[in-house]
Amino acid sequence: MPRGTSEVSEPMYFVLTALRAGPLHGHAISKAIKELSRGRVQPSVGTLYGILERLNERGVITVDREETVNGRNRRYFRITSDGQALVEAEARRMQEAAALVLRPSGA
């Protein structure tokens, strides 16, 4: 497997983390990403939906249900078991990497 293929980009990581709490629609995901990253990650709507479509195509997330609000269709996305495994693996990888720097010296 080429180097880097098990890694998740930062916006994807926050999308998956937001969806761990339950199914959300596009605007709610956008708000959750902003809150979780403390305003640091704010993908544009075009970028966010590009990420959602790719995650959906790869089976990492799926459409939970669709609702019509103000005459407009709204998809609610939920994380799949593959997505859960992916985001947890990424969290462990980052934890191990952070531990190299943050563990007390000599430990």
Place this chain on the structure above:
Amino acid sequence: MTPLERRYRRLLLAYPRAYRRKHGDELLDVLLEDAAPGRRVPVLREAWGLLAGGVRSRIVHQATGSVWVDGVHLGVTAVAAVNLAALLPYAEALPLWTLLSALALLAILRGRSRTAFALTLLTGVKAVGIAAGFQAFDVTLLPVSPSRLTGRALFQDSDPLVVAAGYAVVLIGLAVLAWPRRPVRARSWWWWAVVVPVAWAGPQWLPEETRYPISLSRMCVEVAVFGLVVAAGYLTRDYRWVLASGIYLLLLSCDLAFHVEYLERQHLAYAGILFLLLVAAAFAPLRQRRHCLD
């Protein structure tokens, strides 16, 4: 409809029609919910996100089906557009042949390979006849006078062999696609938009006395399209775009070779940029993955 909604709807045109029909309103809903009250103009970051996302979506949707069939069809489409562009400035003098050339391009864009083959064959014989100085099908007063888009007579500076090569490439490609019949997708209507700048003889960049004029508008269109080829190869890791641009560049190389004694440094710079972009497009699919969904 508010001015902001109208402007966002215009930006959403960057997405493929099928995607827009299914999800355009959903994106619009999020964009309008995110917008500050009273805002009339899209936020620059959102506008750029929609344009980049739309182009990306269009490119990714194109990267399906057989690579070589689609690559050949794309290359044939580009060459057919240039063939039409060569005749377009002379539409007043050659209305029937310009119309047939336009119909050939239309048939190619709609994936009608056999119809396109017949139309291209007819137009090709007439065009080569004009370039070589013989009368085919009907009597045409030679040289064919220029119109508003150019100041030169039709094929004044072209070798008949190069004109023939342009049509032969399209015919060979269409024959490969048509016998046996291979399904090809309908192509974007945006191809019509490249014909006029390619046909236009201005603005001038090369010295006026050159025997091999290529307009700056044509060069810009070609460089922009080759830039998209690099982006497409990078995003999709697919070689269909390189195959298509390789077919196009092969033909352009023949044209340059026939005019080798008249080449200026601008010609070389132009050809060099296109070759560099082709090499970049060939290597772009080999790039290292940045993350698991890349």
